[in-house]
Amino acid sequence: NAGVTQTPKFQVLKTGQSMTLQCAQDMNHNSMYWYRQDPGMGLRLIYYSASEGTTDKGEVPNGYNVSRLNKREFSLRLESAAPSQTSVYFCASSHTGIRVYTFGSGTRLTVV
Amino acid sequence: AQKVTQAQTEISVVEKEDVTLDCVYETRDTTYYLFWYKQPPSGELVFLIRRNSFDEQNEISGRYSWNFQKSTSSFNFTITASQVVDSAVYFCALSEVFKAAGNKLTFGGGTRVLVKP
Numbered sequence: 704n705a706g707v708t709q710t711p712k713f714q715v716l717k718t719g720q721s722m723t724l725q726c727a728q729d730m731n732h733n734s735m736y737w738y739r740q741d742p743g744m745g746l747r748l749i750y751y752s753a754s755e756g757t758t759d760k761g762e763v764p765n766g767y768n769v770s771r772l773n774k775r776e777f778s779l780r781l782e783s784a785a786p787s788q789t790s791v792y793f794c795a796s797s798h799t800g801i802r803v804y805t806f807g808s809g810t811r812l813t814v815v
Numbered sequence: 816a817q818k819v820t821q822a823q824t825e826i827s828v829v830e831k832e833d834v835t836l837d838c839v840y841e842t843r844d845t846t847y848y849l850f851w852y853k854q855p856p857s858g859e860l861v862f863l864i865r866r867n868s869f870d871e872q873n874e875i876s877g878r879y880s881w882n883f884q885k886s887t888s889s890f891n892f893t894i895t896a897s898q899v900v901d902s903a904v905y906f907c908a909l910s911e912v913f914k915a916a917g918n919k920l921t922f923g924g925g926t927r928v929l930v931k932p
Contacts, residue, residue, distance in 0.1 A: 736919070743824065745906055745922035761919070793860065795920075802848040802867070802910055802918060806860040 705729050709794050709807035716784040716814045724779040724810050726794030733799040735777035736761075737769060739790040740809075746793060752777055754799070784814040817842050819909050821923035828897050829931050836892040836926045838907030844868075849883065849890045850908040850920065860906075866890065897930045904928075 707728045716722055728735065733754045738746040738761075748761030752771040766788060768780045777796075781788060794807040818841040828834045840849065851863040864874065866883050874881045878898075882891045894901050904925045910918040 734918070738922075743924055745819075745821075745924045746908075746920075747922070748919055751919060791858070797918065802850075802865055803862070804850075804920060808859050811858075 707794055707796055707805050707807040709792075709810050711810060712808065713811050714813070716781075716812065718785060718814060720784050721780065721782050722784065723781075724792055724794075724812075725776070726778065726807060727776045728794075728796040728805065729775065730796060730798070730805060731774070732796035732805070733774070734797045735771065736795045736797075736804075737767075737777070737779045738793045738795065739763065739788075740793060741790050749779065749792075784812075786814045788812065789814045817844075817847075817909050817911050817921040819907050819921055819923035821905075821907055821926050823926045824924070825927040825929065827929045827931065830899060831896050834894050834897050834901075834928060834930075836894075836905050836907075836928070838890045838892065838923060840888050840890065840907070840909045842888075842909060842911065844911055848910040848918070850906075850910070851881065851890075851892050852906045852908065854904040854906065854925070856903070863892075863905075894928070897928075899930050899932055902928060902930045 710725045736751040737749040740746045750769040752758045755774045792810045795804045797804045820839045847868045849866045853861040878895045880893045904927045906925045907923040908920045
């Protein structure tokens with residue numbers, strides 16, 4: 704019962720480096736999401752994918768790109784990391800029409 | 816635009832006290848869902864409850880209860896007889912409905928609950 708799997712769990716980057724956060728779900732969900740969590744601000748939506756082949760910007764998309772590789776996988780890429788991107792990143796998925804989200808365990812990213 | 820406000824940033828109580836977490840939301844949708852999630856110190860997000868906008872019945876689950884008042888756009892959460900294990904950050908969230916598929920969750924800023932023994 705894997706649910707939503709995120710890798711890596713922890714990462715330290717230097718300013719300007721790039722990296723990709725991976726997310727995979729095994730529940731046959733249509734929709735997938737990337738959120739970032741910062742103290743006192745709750746979780747904010749970065750990008751989402753309502754279905755395979757589509758992606759859309761959320762509330763805070765600047766500095767990020769995403770790829771919905773297939774129905775299972777939705778990756779988040781930081782092309783040139785900045786200290787402001789230090790955060791905890793959560794991937795989530797949901798089934799069309801069913802208002803239940805499943806969240807991954809999070810990736811703690813530090814940009815120095 | 817959707818908005819969720821949790822005015823209480825931190826609440827500290829002594830074990831066995833009741834604690835109520837406030838949540839006020841804004842939406843133009845007539846159909847929406849409201850959620851509460853718990854984030855314990857370990858960091859994962861734990862789903863607690865989902866409520867649709869047509870169901871205003873209050874709900875009780877063990878020591879947890881929820882009061883949904885559409886007239887005041889509030890969805891408050893009460894923990895009765897709090898325990899140390901209830902120490903966590905609690906998030907209220909609202910979902911809008913895509914035209915195509917899926918839905919997006921808008922979160923409040925969270926309320927940190929500290930239960931002291």
